[in-house]
Amino acid sequence: MNNFSIISSILDNDFYKFTMQNAVIKLFPSVKTRYELINRGNHFFPKNFANSIRENIDKMSNLKLSNEEKIYLKKYCTCLDSSYIDFLEKYRYNPKEVFISQKGGNIKIYIEGLWSRTILWEVPIMAIISELYYKLTNSNNISNIKIISSTKKKLNIYKKLKVRIGEYGTRRRFSYNVQKLVLKIIKKEKYPFFTGSSNVHFSHIFSRSPIGTQGHEWIMLHAAKYGLNIADRIAMENWLNIYQGELGIALSDTYTSSIFFKNFNKKLANAFKGVRHDSGDPVIFIKEVIKHYKKFNINPLKKIIVFSDNLNPKKISNITAFCKKKIIPFFGIGTNFTNDVGLSPMNIVIKMVSALFKKKWISVIKLSNVKEKSTGKKNMLILARKNIHYIK
Template identity: 70%
Template sequence: MKGLSIISSLLDNDFYKFTMQNAIIKLFPYAKARYEFINRGKHSFPKNFSEKLKECLKQMSYLRLSNEEKNFLEKSCPYFDYEYLNFLKNYQYNPKEVCITQYGENIKIYIEGLWNRIILWEVPLMAVISELYYKLTGAEPISDKKIILLTKEKLNRYKKLNVKIGEYGTRRRFSYKIQKLVVKVLKKGGGSLFMGTSNVHLSNFFSTKPLGTHGHEWIMFHAAKYGFSIADRIAMENWLNVYRNNIGVALSDTYTSSIFFQNFNQKLSNIFNGIRHDSGDPILFIKKTIDHYKKFKINPLKKEIIFSDNLNPNKVAYISSFCKKKINPIFGIGTNFTNDVGVPSMNIVIKMVKATPKKDWVSVVKLSNVNEKSTGDKNMIFLAKKILHLF
């Protein structure tokens, strides 16, 4: 296997990692965090996988933000100030922040350090794990020609539905090459329905808008610092303190949507452009969202729901049909675009498990709307559910 440089750009990452990094630098510059790899799919890793993975990460340490990439960020993200762009220009991955061990067919990975530094590891690390796994296990995808045809077929279905779509598939892609091929097809044939990609490097390459706001870890940290009950609200207010209403989509399921809506007060409901749905029954969520907006006399047709939970054409058709003339849906499609290539896709995640909101380490948890997507220390999950009356 020649060369182990799977990630070739510092911007080969999801946009929300950079928006969160900027906010962390502004508000929590001394906070530390710890992330851990979770092998949900119980995948068996080949011999010496950990050593090959370490080689890939070593190659990532040579990446730097180019002047051209910096110019792209300045133009497409005017809310990124000089301070942050200068930080990013001097940033480089440090493989010492990532601890990798292998026991037989199992690998353990954790990332630890200053939160504003290590936040960039999660997405590209997952992309490397995925692509390296397929390379070392000899997995053969369908041909590029078939991938192009399949992507066009999906795109045609989305066109008939007249829905807006974005590509969100970096973390579990089969390979960088296939993700790039898919985005090329979407860019060429998607017209105004293709909103762009969450991958900042590919956004630059294809001259599209980078998509994303913030992830669950942003709210998880706030829960550790301010408490579970008000974490959603404080996290949203802090987001507005940094970005005003420039990147205004709220994430709804870190501590279940019922708790989120309690925190999503009239002011926040008006300011944020919409809400992201990432777990649970989408139809039930649509109904709750519409009722919530109407309670504050807000027209739901002026708001958006960004759906991002394991989407495919059939699911998109089902959701969009229910949304019609009620609220505006946008669909962030990930694995179904970048890893629908004739081999089983990996079921892996990397999640924050601890943070230092003050001086000491505190376990952080995510509850989600479905138990399978909850993460963190079992005792802390129990405590969170007790505090939030979720039993």
Template identity: 70%
Template sequence: MNNSCVISSLLDNDFYKFTMQNAVLKLFPSAKAKYKFINRGKHLFPKNFSNILKENINEMANLKLSSEERNYLEKYCPYLDTTYLDFLNKYKFNPNEVNIHQYGQNIFMEIEGLWHRTILWEVPILAIISELYYKLTGTKTNRISDDIIKIITKNKINKYKNLKVKVGEYGTRRRFSYKVQKLVLKILIENGNKFFIGSSNVHFSHIFSTIPLGTKGHEWIMFHAAKYGFKIADKIAMKNWLYIYSGNLDIALSDTYTSYIFFKNFNKKLSNIFSGIRHDSGDPISFIKKAINHYEKFGINPKKKKIVFSDNLDPYKVEYISSFCKNKINSCFGIGTNFTNDVGLPIMNIVIKMIKTSFKKKWISVVKLSNIEKKSTGEKNMIFLAKKILHL
């Protein structure tokens, strides 16, 4: 694979980006967004890295939805309506929305434009950065062989089968490479039986004829906080989601402004309608207890609900969490880099987060608080203000 084709399909992206794009188009078509690259792992990038990254991003302007890909979406994702698919048919990435600079060994990047356009950049850009980093730093040659990756992946899925837990693959954004992700998925599908439930990557879901996994991300709720206020962001974001998807894609995201605030917004009606909740930060056992108490308070049987766990998982964490959930509440697990970047090298810790939004010609800073401090994002003064308003 040469430097200019890490991303070869418009659908090489997480499914929740498309579901959110559809909702944004319908409800907030004129809203704008700014995103920022955050190098949490303080990785040092080699000389000329930004130029090769720009080449890749420029190449993405040539991607377009094929008729075969559209047919796949119509068949496997019926809740994405014709209006949206017509939009996606005409959609083209615009590299002018992405601003990249390199100073020494540090990369700085911001993305800016209409929210419904810029929403698709995050995941493929992170995948490009990750793949190029291993390639250009020379560490790629030190990775374990494909044969060993096959054995490791097979052992993992066998362990999940023995535990009788359902797992999905969520690892596009920090994969070692396109090739490794495809290899891992092939092993998971061949060996997973009913316990491997699919991938969040729409392109690979198309290749393997499976239903893509995902609903919405934190930015959906962060935007609602900027527009409607921190206290009711979760509730309005959920109601707007139901308006677009009528009870499909019905997993609620629970930690944008801490789970404490989420459960305050998650009233009896919403708790009944949504089939479950996603845990993405903080102590999972404490969260399970809170979720069960919450459902029981409303007279809802927790055994008819589920928690989707997606916070930095590996086989040991999955065993620990699933055993605690047993006979109390249903569980399933979205596993990211432990599937797609377990190649014997240090894993990158990089993210791209929405930092500002604009819906009345004025930019407003957005924040995510999360259940743990290190996963919070946004300007310090805005984080302070959010915590003050929410009495956290």
């Protein structure tokens, strides 16, 4: 049994969870959802691992927004209105929404309840699983001195490239302390092109605005309600209505990029500041984005691509070279910052799998540009892949 709390602040979460929660409260307040843990890496968990997760989750019921954190949100997260911040101040995690079981080395986790509540569970639970896994399997990481040296080396590479970067590593971090150490190094090095962290708690600690916009589940829910072929468009339109042009990065691969571009019409292409790439060949995607913008007589050099798919210095260098004088790149670096400690990072995700509409549970899928990142029932994915080529 462990006697420490891995999650010690309600803000120890990714910013896009709060921005989506704000939108969900306004547009889908009565929708219920279900999420499940997907063990992509087939990790074997030690005995009583589920009990350790449960202990940490139960402790999260005590978390609440402090007055200091509330003041921070009002100052640094101006896209969140006062009614939402008041909601968050009253919000408490309910551990009864999380169901955990273990059989041998396998664990099962599912989360069920109002989407406006359950949306905050995913990232902290993944951070809990990751940190506990390394602690309870006696996986010793490299020393802080080596982490500092490695992070500085990466920053020097990025500095020479003059690339804008952000830190996106909460969900698969080696530990809370490693993530904090990496952000301390970035601050100390005064890296000129660092735009911030997606983690709101650490952004508060370091007095910066957090970064992030929306996740795949925002579009997945729209697909369950409106259909796969128009989900991207309606999700983007709803996002624009909520945020009036702020947080203007469109997510491009919930139902493959080909479907996204069919939905990304001239109005939306102009309204959004750019797009996010999270799966598939980045060079092919860059070419597709530029071609799409030019079709609408939009100058690609005034638009951004946010890259967030398993980045490292070599990938960033290659992507930067290809983007030069074509389009503006930005890089959201996750695991390579917060779990580059000489061990294999965990390969787990928690994804929405169904949504309740009119007393009927509707299966939810994600049809990524790459098969291994797709989620949902196999028969639904097969059907979607067959039909996707016929969507006009």
